[in-house]
Amino acid sequence: MLRPALFLALLGVCLLAAADGRDDLATQRHIEPAIDYRLFPDAGNAPDDPLVAAQLDGWHRLPPGRSANFGYREDVAWFRLDVPTLPEARQQILEIGYPQLDSVRIYLLRDDRVAGQLDSGDWQPMANRPLQHPHVLYPYTVDPDSRYRFLIRVQTSGALQVPITVWERDAFFDHISRIDQAHAVYYGILITVIFFNLFVFLAMREATYLYYALATFGYLFLMSTLRGITYPLLWPDNPWMQNHSMMLSVPLAMLFSLLFARAFLGLNQRSPVLDRLVRLAIIANLLAILGSFLLDYNASMRLSVALAIPSCLLLTGIGPLEWWRGNRPARLYTFAWGLLTLGSALTAANKYGWIPSNFLTDFGMEIGSALEALLLTVGLAARLYQEREEKVEARESQLRALEARRQAELRMMEQALHNPLTHLPNRSSFELLLQDLLTRESDRRHAVGIVQLGNLDTITRTLGHQNTDRVLELAAQRFNSVCRDLPGVYSVERDARHTFHAASLESATFGFIVDADTAQSQRRRIIECLEAIRAPLDYLGMQLPLEPVAGVAVSPDHGNDPNTLIRKAYVARESLEARERGLAYYHPRHDSYSADRLTLASSLREALKSDQLALYLQPKLDLRTRQVAGVEALIRWPGREPAVSADQIVAVAEQTGLIKPLTRWVLEQGLGIREALVRAGYPELSVSVNVSPNNLREQEFPLFVQRLLTSHPQHAGKLILEVTETSMMLDPANSLRALRSLHYTGIPLSIDDFGSGYSSLSYIKRLPAREIKIDRSLITDLSELPEDRVIVQTTINMCHDLGYAVVAEGVEDHATLDLLGEMGCDMVQGYVMTPPQPMKDFLAWMEDQAASEQRRA
Ligand code: C2E
Ligand code: CA
Ligand code: CA
Numbered sequence: 044m045l046r047p048a049l050f051l052a053l054l055g056v057c058l059l060a061a062a063d064g065r066d067d068l069a070t071q072r073h074i075e076p077a078i079d080y081r082l083f084p085d086a087g088n089a090p091d092d093p094l095v096a097a098q099l100d101g102w103h104r105l106p107p108g109r110s111a112n113f114g115y116r117e118d119v120a121w122f123r124l125d126v127p128t129l130p131e132a133r134q135q136i137l138e139i140g141y142p143q144l145d146s147v148r149i150y151l152l153r154d155d156r157v158a159g160q161l162d163s164g165d166w167q168p169m170a171n172r173p174l175q176h177p178h179v180l181y182p183y184t185v186d187p188d189s190r191y192r193f194l195i196r197v198q199t200s201g202a203l204q205v206p207i208t209v210w211e212r213d214a215f216f217d218h219i220s221r222i223d224q225a226h227a228v229y230y231g232i233l234i235t236v237i238f239f240n241l242f243v244f245l246a247m248r249e250a251t252y253l254y255y256a257l258a259t260f261g262y263l264f265l266m267s268t269l270r271g272i273t274y275p276l277l278w279p280d281n282p283w284m285q286n287h288s289m290m291l292s293v294p295l296a297m298l299f300s301l302l303f304a305r306a307f308l309g310l311n312q313r314s315p316v317l318d319r320l321v322r323l324a325i326i327a328n329l330l331a332i333l334g335s336f337l338l339d340y341n342a343s344m345r346l347s348v349a350l351a352i353p354s355c356l357l358l359t360g361i362g363p364l365e366w367w368r369g370n371r372p373a374r375l376y377t378f379a380w381g382l383l384t385l386g387s388a389l390t391a392a393n394k395y396g397w398i399p400s401n402f403l404t405d406f407g408m409e410i411g412s413a414l415e416a417l418l419l420t421v422g423l424a425a426r427l428y429q430e431r432e433e434k435v436e437a438r439e440s441q442l443r444a445l446e447a448r449r450q451a452e453l454r455m456m457e458q459a460l461h462n463p464l465t466h467l468p469n470r471s472s473f474e475l476l477l478q479d480l481l482t483r484e485s486d487r488r489h490a491v492g493i494v495q496l497g498n499l500d501t502i503t504r505t506l507g508h509q510n511t512d513r514v515l516e517l518a519a520q521r522f523n524s525v526c527r528d529l530p531g532v533y534s535v536e537r538d539a540r541h542t543f544h545a546a547s548l549e550s551a552t553f554g555f556i557v558d559a560d561t562a563q564s565q566r567r568r569i570i571e572c573l574e575a576i577r578a579p580l581d582y583l584g585m586q587l588p589l590e591p592v593a594g595v596a597v598s599p600d601h602g603n604d605p606n607t608l609i610r611k612a613y614v615a616r617e618s619l620e621a622r623e624r625g626l627a628y629y630h631p632r633h634d635s636y637s638a639d640r641l642t643l644a645s646s647l648r649e650a651l652k653s654d655q656l657a658l659y660l661q662p663k664l665d666l667r668t669r670q671v672a673g674v675e676a677l678i679r680w681p682g683r684e685p686a687v688s689a690d691q692i693v694a695v696a697e698q699t700g701l702i703k704p705l706t707r708w709v710l711e712q713g714l715g716i717r718e719a720l721v722r723a724g725y726p727e728l729s730v731s732v733n734v735s736p737n738n739l740r741e742q743e744f745p746l747f748v749q750r751l752l753t754s755h756p757q758h759a760g761k762l763i764l765e766v767t768e769t770s771m772m773l774d775p776a777n778s779l780r781a782l783r784s785l786h787y788t789g790i791p792l793s794i795d796d797f798g799s800g801y802s803s804l805s806y807i808k809r810l811p812a813r814e815i816k817i818d819r820s821l822i823t824d825l826s827e828l829p830e831d832r833v834i835v836q837t838t839i840n841m842c843h844d845l846g847y848a849v850v851a852e853g854v855e856d857h858a859t860l861d862l863l864g865e866m867g868c869d870m871v872q873g874y875v876m877t878p879p880q881p882m883k884d885f886l887a888w889m890e891d892q893a894a895s896e897q898r899r900a
Pocket of ligand 1: 690733734796852873875
């Protein structure tokens, strides 16, 4: 900021110095006559008549080259000077170069007689003067044969400065034209500065610029008044105005400079003490302005000069002080104000005759204030630029912040609508799209598909979670690209970078939407896609089977809102059909989750309380003895409309916590059945009851069973608890602990549905079981499927090795029964004998059996 300012300042100095150099020629052409003076401290003693004055003694001679300057005194001063005689007639001008003198009377004596007279001074209107100029000018002509002498009487209430010069006429005009040029430059600069800053102020409404324009105007006014320029120019007929503007100009210049300095240096924020001083000085100068209207000229002049001194000192002092305190603009201020002070000091020193008169010293104040004006203008312009830069920067950073926020919002949106792991759109996006499609294209049929990976748990258990995450991500990519090829598929989301055709509904569940009619017409393509999905995933060189299972629900057949359609697709996926074939369409028969499931829970609670439930019995046949060895008790809800299966009852009970009272009820009923069987003459029959894995998780369950049996010791060893293999696998450690404590109380345990899950042999080996029941799914097609035969045979052998008895479930025909007998199976259960039936019917069936056996025997 300082550099351009300094450059301009130097330029200004050079320009003015150039003007100065030319002026030297002119100054050489004025005449320097010897000047005598006489002071009359008592004005009453001073003569009025020049001829009288001329006769007086006691004249003093001014040292050559010095002009008269007596400071502030109200003496009457008489000056006397002889015009050098010349060989030819000449036109000359006498100049009194100080415009503030109140009364100047010039007498030209020619050969000791008054030949001319001028009554002038700034209390006289300009019209009195022969030449309209701030200085008192007296033009005259000298003849070679006469002697010329000037007698000049001066009286003033200001500074008694009387610089007298005698000029050759041409030289004088040459001289003032130079000075006018210099003034034109000076006032031009100041006026430009004023208007520039005024415009900036109007554009920016920043008070500093206004103060600066005012301060510069203050200087312009002060200088022009001091130099007397305002007088002939603005109010030549009004000496009062001239004198009054003289009184006003100093406090006005001070006032505006103080206002400017305060704003420019930011004193009110940076320095409370200095600020208070500056405000005080402002008030003082305001008082001086007021005083100029109330006090007489002398008193007012003294007051404004008295106040100007501390104001000036303050204005000079705050610059370096603030600079020292680290205020940056203070550097420029100090510099600028320093130049003005220096210039003023030069002029003052010149006035007092301490330094020789030349352009630089004569016009030091002007040069100083012009440089100050330029410097500060450049400074302010730089500041303007900097402020604009700062504003632009602030605006830009605001924009950047806004952009960052927008990005963050986008990211949040993105996160809110995407699965963090697979990066696919999430359930919310999927539902949104589906809702949109259902409303927009309500005349079309939309198929909502979900695909669930069946093998993810196994992958996690084998490879750990991090690998599972990666596998999921790859699977998501695969699904997305396979779905893209589905006929009639809709994109779930489309942006510049991706198009998603699949969504992540849960971590291992994906969703897609296709136009049902298009898909139906291209079944082959659908099957190909399913095949592509089903292919194992190549991961770290392993071929991982994902075991995807799909369920599909179609609008409007299965529902009209996203919630229902997605739910029904899930239901279809859970179905046996889906598990077997990899894909199933929704069918109401799949839907154990139907709408009245919630009411089912409360009616089940009611049924349990009011003994509406019943246990049906299904016999277990010992293949060796061909005798019924025991019964399995299976839950039924007779009279319930619509009918509810045992699976459903158990599922609802498990979900609602009813399983705890239900199992207790079943156990008690089981003992009752046992009691009845004993009474009916079948003491050897065991009673098997099914226990839910939830029961195994209850802390006090084994204790409850133990108490129950302690109160019925006669049935010990004849009440068997069946626990499904898969249920134990969900929580192997706890199940094992519960089974062990049940085992220690002497209760025989049976592993149900063996072969339907994936339990490891090593785990089965540790179970404290007496019996293993091979799942119906392995038995159903036993006579047809050789593979199943291999599995069943291996299971039988293995279980025998471990000391377990083997029961085959779901035996529906005699061929299978015989086959199982050959394979060494211990017991069978199934429709081949009888479906589960109520106690009464079972007892009748037993009697029938006994009767037919007797008939055979
Ligand atoms: P489960 O323990 O495997 O019971 C055997 C199921 O096979 C019974 O179905 C029975 O009716 C059926 N079944 C028997 N022989 C044949 C056959 O030859 N062919 C066919 N297709 N099915 C046959 P149910 O009674 O519907 O019971 C289903 C499941 O509900 C049971 O499977 C058992 O896990 C559970 N369950 C039943 N009652 C209870 C209970 O009181 N408590 C608990 N926790 N679960 C029970
Ligand atoms: Ca069972
Ligand atoms: Ca079973």
